[in-house]
Amino acid sequence: MPVLRRPADAPRWTIAVVDGPNMPNLGHRSEAIYGPIRSLADLQAMVREVAGELGVEVVQFASNHEGEILEFIHRTATEVQGYVINPAGLTTYGEATRHALDDTGKPVVECHFANIARHFAEVAPHSQQQTSRFTYTATGLTMGLRQHGYAAALVGLTLALDDEAFLAGGTRRR
Numbered sequence: 001m002p003v004l005r006r007p008a009d010a011p012r013w014t015i016a017v018v019d020g021p022n023m024p025n026l027g028h029r030s031e032a033i034y035g036p037i038r039s040l041a042d043l044q045a046m047v048r049e050v051a052g053e054l055g056v057e058v059v060q061f062a063s064n065h066e067g068e069i070l071e072f073i074h075r076t077a078t079e080v081q082g083y084v085i086n087p088a089g090l091t092t093y094g095e096a097t098r099h100a101l102d103d104t105g106k107p108v109v110e111c112h113f114a115n116i117a118r119h120f121a122e123v124a125p126h127s128q129q130q131t132s133r134f135t136y137t138a139t140g141l142t143m144g145l146r147q148h149g150y151a152a153a154l155v156g157l158t159l160a161l162d163d164e165a166f167l168a169g170g171t172r173r174r
């Protein structure tokens, strides 16, 4: 069976897709990093299209305010089967958000337009290099593929949810 064409009776998982601070400003950010995408609305439309083709539901949320993101995660924890998050402006210091996601016990895919490992290495001297606060408890990660990373995250998370053996050992993969 083709891997990406899920059977008609495959579970219609509900996946939350969260964009953190500064992502609502997409379209007015560095074209070198974010490419020519015009807006968050365009990104969200692409994500809905991918979800439709996969046969899953998405609940989308974007905010410049960490408290609103926390409330969204608390509210949806029992309604969704997994999260895709671009923590964006919360990437290096968003402990409360990382913790809220971890508390849900649901699989989490961290997603970035940029290859943040390279980006951080380029923008800061070695002694001050930063890392993502989210990576060590994320189930998986996509980065460096601009908006296509969201499609990759949705496909990967959907197939992981379909695969009972994948999540049997918990959401933190070794």
Ligand SMILES: O=C1C[C@@](O)(C(=O)O)C[C@@H](O)[C@@H]1O
Pocket: 021, 022, 023, 086, 087, 088, 089, 090, 091, 111, 112, 113, 114, 115, 116
């Ligand atoms: O706002 C963002 C966006 C980002 O998460 C990305 O998608 O590449 C990378 C972060 O370092 C940055 O703060």
